[in-house]
Amino acid sequence: MDIFDVLGAISKRKLTLMYSGINENEALTKAELDISLEYHISLFDIEKLVGHKASRTRTHRHRRSLS
Numbered sequence: 367m368d369i370f371d372v373l374g375a376i377s378k379r380k381l382t383l384m385y386s387g388i389n390e391n392e393a394l395t396k397a398e399l400d401i402s403l404e405y406h407i408s409l410f411d412i413e414k415l416v417g418h419k420a421s422r423t424r425t426h427r428h429r430r431s432l433s
Contacts, residue, residue: 367405372415376401 376397383393398416402409 369415372401372405372407372412375405376412376416 376394379397379400380390380393383396384390388396394416398412399409401407402412
């Protein structure tokens, strides 16, 4: 399964959820979670594919002092 298959599956699931009456943001969140569980892909990776910005708490940056 490649990136386009994953994005297509998320899109289909999102549309299905929207037709059932869920708003777009909730449908996208639920679709991401469903596809993550179904295809055993981490939710963080799916969020990166969809385009969510990673929160600062997940990013580890090491700073070196020059002194």
